[in-house]
Amino acid sequence: MIDISIVISGAAGQGVQTVEQLLVGILKMSGFNVFATKEYESRVRGGTNSTELRISTTRVAAFVNRIDILVPFSKAAIKHVKPRLSEKTVILADESLLGEEDAANYSHLIKLPLQKTAIEVGKKIYSNVVSVGAITGLFGADPEIGKKFLRQRFQTKGETIITQNQEAFDKGYVMGKELKDQGMVDFTIEPTEGVESEILFNGNQAVALGAIAGGCNFISAYPMSPSTGVLIYLAQHSEEFEIVIDQAEDEIAAINKTVAAWYAGARAIASTSGGGFALMGEGLSLAGIMESPLVIHIAQRPGPATGLPTRTAQEDLNLALYGGHGEFNRVIFAPGTIQQAFYLTQKAFNLADEFQVPIFVLTDQDFVDGYYNIPSLDISQLSNKKHIVETADDYKRYLLTKNGISPRGVPGYGEGLVRADSDEHDEYGHITEDMEYLRPAMTEKRVFKRRKLLEAVAESPSLVPDAEYRTLVLCWGSNYHVVKEGIAMAEKQGVSMLHFHQVYPLPKIIAETIQKAEKIILIENNATGQFGKVLTLELGINIPREMQFLRYSGKPWSVEEIVKIIQKEAL
């Protein structure tokens, strides 16, 4: 396996993102597996951000600490990633950035006339494209792909801009090719058959796309990093898919609008981050008593309060689990792959519709901003089943049935009246004070009967690589790829990962799978082991504190860190 990590770093506004997007596009279309993940500050200009691109002969989708090629856009950028540099790291920088002393500090320093070339071509701003060309050259990819891509991207900007970009790219390409040909650097990597026609979506897009596939036609959301991408993506496709977009006045409005939209027959989603969700508790509880379907996407970030708005964490599982007052059921998905994000979100709409409970899709910054090529999203097997009934004259919204599901009508479909109530109610939905019969019966329906149904359809975790293990590494959500790759890299026998893409409720039978292991390791991205507590309460599994590897710095786990844990702890 050949696997090269390229890090581009610079201030916000310097074009790190443009370079990332161009490179990812060009390299994917050149047949290389690509993965991109970024880290950035909560500001629009300045500071220092970075993007990691991995180019590989196999599929990779996790953050590695190692940097093979660094493309810094500022002196600060080099300092920013300094702890990650090794003797092997090739630093590819504009000549203006590097002083005499740097040559002594870094072994593989390559100064290129990026800016000078850009100015020659037309404008200083093209230096980003020069560097894109240089990297493409380093890999010996077909320059025509790059030029085609640039044409496509700058299509609307006019012919001069297009050709100047292409020229800048070409000049960079020559520099890169030369470095390669001269043996200054050696990143020989063969393209993989088929990759060039694969697709790329990031986590937010996969959730949004899953929502569209789930029939979503209504979103009310208040912007909040890192969740805003879902709102944006749905807005941008709202005309194609006929979606009501409401940028809500606040998160309380958003959740109430979402519940009410379901009431009136829409398929609606609320999308926010932890702080926004902390305002939605009462509305969530409303869905609980109204027995309303509801889909909520929470893109987690480190708290408390504003915390680190653009960083990553898995700190809001507890809140998703226990948010809202009173008692009612819910389901929590936590996708670990782009495919899971898509399919689970699509499923969320149908599950919500069928069981009339809130379904959460819990992601985080690391997950929503990351992307990599996947073969496709196969929608041929998907369908949406609406569980709406045509109401008869004497319709009872909260009919007490044996299995605990009251057939759901919507206003205007049928002869009945649909009366939804936030008070405790009778079967018609009318306010009641009956504590002898109705209150217990409605509670049993909402709490016990639903729980049984939901447990029965709970998704099983993924056991990877296989069913023979002595050490089992438990994780959930965004840690899928990093743990999987960490296990593979650690090259220890008998280590498997059990990854939960549904974190609540859990199928009871999983306890056996876990207990079969001689040693259990838990990996989470929070300080208190929130999922570990779910395992204790749901399955009776207790993981000692020393075997809980908890990170709460705002950064994702790196493959190297997981490798280290496994090498040290696995049997």
Place this chain on the structure above:
Amino acid sequence: MIDISIVISGAAGQGVQTVEQLLVGILKMSGFNVFATKEYESRVRGGTNSTELRISTTRVAAFVNRIDILVPFSKAAIKHVKPRLSEKTVILADESLLGEEDAANYSHLIKLPLQKTAIEVGKKIYSNVVSVGAITGLFGADPEIGKKFLRQRFQTKGETIITQNQEAFDKGYVMGKELKDQGMVDFTIEPTEGVESEILFNGNQAVALGAIAGGCNFISAYPMSPSTGVLIYLAQHSEEFEIVIDQAEDEIAAINKTVAAWYAGARAIASTSGGGFALMGEGLSLAGIMESPLVIHIAQRPGPATGLPTRTAQEDLNLALYGGHGEFNRVIFAPGTIQQAFYLTQKAFNLADEFQVPIFVLTDQDFVDGYYNIPSLDISQLSNKKHIVETADDYKRYLLTKNGISPRGVPGYGEGLVRADSDEHDEYGHITEDMEYLRPAMTEKRVFKRRKLLEAVAESPSLVPDAEYRTLVLCWGSNYHVVKEGIAMAEKQGVSMLHFHQVYPLPKIIAETIQKAEKIILIENNATGQFGKVLTLELGINIPREMQFLRYSGKPWSVEEIVKIIQKEAL
């Protein structure tokens, strides 16, 4: 022990509450132990409510299902409590209420000319006072005490009203006395020395009083049953105790104002119910990252959403425990007695101040509306320690110290600047993106170091009646008296109660106390055993589902129900 339960029942607006207050006052001042608890609908007029009064030779403070004397104000009232009536129940009603058929249905039916007498005295409205007189007469208490009390109560209404009330009382008294003297009823009960000079506060008042004792000088709250009593009580004493009263525009404002008031040096409390608290999550989290002291009173009621607004439940422990996004510490008190409500609330302010974390006082409708005589609230040992430091020029609000407490300054006291931040911050309180050092250090301070300190000062539960037991009944909050009395009444050997007035964090050592029992029974007022889960996570105690007695009807447990459980389950 002689113990008589009187139930007064009627529509809202018919004066049930007046009768209750008059009787409680007169009977307490006559030297009888009294306890009053009420249940009422969410409306201002009509419906059917009831109050239970217990008059006893020993202290009692729990709801009994049994009714010894029923005073119905309407036909519906009799129907309302019908399941609680026995052959022994004496029904004392106005003659107009009872038909021929009733005599056949109820054995001890006493018709009195309450209304007729009232009209003779002056107005129909006096019939309530006639019935108060009658009951006073039944117990053979000194009528002068009643008349004195009426004078006091109607002081501002003018002499005519006072004397007419007294006359009505007298006439009723004669009726009651006659019934007693004729042997029609026999409720002979001796007064207890000293009771007449004891004091009476309900749960809300005890919390409010505790707040005042804790130096509370700021409340921002939005009205919500059953918590509004705290706001009202503080408002009514705001001039005496110089308290800023802010009826907030909503609960979000309330919590933000409370946090900000602490920031500026006030001692502030937020008081609400579950639904209001569900809106406070983000504000709670703000206190978490700001390391702000905070006192929150939640008077629980059944949810989800609006649920049963005037009923009781213990459903919001989870939300108090996990509310707010991100990770930080908190303490949850759940008083079981009026004294605990007072002392714990007072303590809450000092604990909050010292440890700079949110402190919850968790009550419920059953608790806040109930009251009974207690000897006193001894404030002679109380004091308030302010942990505010005078700031120096280079003051750092978030100084990283060994024990994890950063000395807290307030604006205007000292030379330093007090910079409180909802973003992750450095020691000065300035926004940071440092994930290497500051973020982990601040998290460790907020999560681990605080937790250790708080565990060390955690309140131990009460073991009642004694330390020798085979069966241990676990409960928390408002179930103190009912479980205690249930155990006493069950007359089984080797049964004790372990009542938690602090439900989080728990002192680890308590696990031993619990494990010493051969059998453990859990009593809660919710459907999912929320405190049971705290016991599992905090102490590793697992109580099988069959030994969890969970009630979720909106009604409090009765002594009889507890007796039954103990008789059936205790070893």
Place this chain on the structure above:
Amino acid sequence: MELDFTEKLYDMPQEKAWCPGCGHFTMHKHLRAALAELKIPPKNLVLVSGIGQAAKLPQYTRGHMFNGLHGRSLPAAMAIKAANPELTVIVTSGDGCSYGEGGNHFLAQIERNADIVNIVNNNMIYGLTKGQASPTSLRGMKTHVQVTGVTNEPFNPLAVAIAMGATFVARVFPGNKEQTVSIIKQAIQHKGYALVDSFVQCVSMNKLNSFKWYKEHTYEIDDFHDVTDRQAAFAKALETGNYPTGILYKEEGKPVFWEQTAAYESRSEPLYKRDVDWEKLKAMIDAKRSI
């Protein structure tokens, strides 16, 4: 089934949990009269409310019901209308619910020109929670919380609605049946957001603002008032000694929220009848192959 459009049609059989003499009874009657006159079938009607005494009104009215959270009736109503514009959506809630807890939603739904009727039974008190000041309570009124009297400036819903650019702003006094019913009807017929603030008495908790007080402190706006003149409307809204009743401001033709969304660009059927366009979705996914 042929419906007999009478006020009774809209009445529900349950006992009403209001105090005898409560102003909510009267408004309930007038609303039903207006619905009857407009012959709105209950199955096309959604009543939305929050929590409070006024908010119980949908419980007692025949139609669909969304009895949501305290303060959150407006976002719910807006969403219901956007999910199914064929429905007539009427919010009936209290002053505390609408202008207190729900203040931000009041602003935001006016900004959207949400196509709903917003009837606020304004009794200048929190009724259900037993008598605390509401945002519209008058300065100086004493309650068990406002022990030395209300100190806040009373919220002026009409002035704010006019400042916000609301397209239908009216006040009614239900003691004036004819005007009240007529205005409710016009509000329902109005396309866009319509505010009807209604002066109702709370006989149990507000001894100051009684039926008599409202009667003595209101007058009917005369025909000379130009309802399209925003400045004049604002002047009327500021009259507070003697409060004008009637339509203060009205603007026709301003686009409403739902019709400006992508969902109704090319077709009008309600959302519950729709499913995803799988072809388009497939095309969108495949388009990503060449990027």
Place this chain on the structure above:
Amino acid sequence: MELDFTEKLYDMPQEKAWCPGCGHFTMHKHLRAALAELKIPPKNLVLVSGIGQAAKLPQYTRGHMFNGLHGRSLPAAMAIKAANPELTVIVTSGDGCSYGEGGNHFLAQIERNADIVNIVNNNMIYGLTKGQASPTSLRGMKTHVQVTGVTNEPFNPLAVAIAMGATFVARVFPGNKEQTVSIIKQAIQHKGYALVDSFVQCVSMNKLNSFKWYKEHTYEIDDFHDVTDRQAAFAKALETGNYPTGILYKEEGKPVFWEQTAAYESRSEPLYKRDVDWEKLKAMIDAKRSI
């Protein structure tokens, strides 16, 4: 220690995380100039904000700081002033924070006449979250969320504040330094709630409302405007093609929140200096013996 009251005194050393050319820089400078001219010691000054680009301003200003939650700056500021009226409390936040998420608090703190200065850096966009419409965004402006253009009626903060009875309502354009500094000073000196809506450019996210645009679409209110005439102020507030800058409305002498609370009836010292009156408490408990 003698302080040298210059604009620099109020500047903090940290790097400012704003884009070059951002309007928040200018307002920051003008605010500091106003503070310097009024010689307000940093230790008497509390800067309160929510979250957003504008809300970073207190981070960069010497004084006490309460950098709270998005949308919640006003309740925090009101409480700080009520806990210690000796402090000068200034809120500096953005249009989204103040009029979007925080709309209800905007209404409620005006009702209270909270004794604070409310500076809103109104760039008609959500800056920090990268360019969604804010309540003040103009109709038709396209963003990545408002893909076919903003359809909401823009929120008119001045008109609403005047309708609410706010006691100091002003707009500034920081390109006009003299007027801006003067108005900030007057706002600080005003007893009661003072709104200063400030037209600042967001160079990165709002290409429509540039510095140039604001310059071309504003004019200074002349001396003939009577700032005590609410009706005239409202008319000015409704001018939106060409926006007036200056003080639109001002009312002196209306009591403020904190001075009407029981805490300051008989003494003025801040709450942190106080403890419970144990004698009174004992008396209150004992009084219960005879009931």
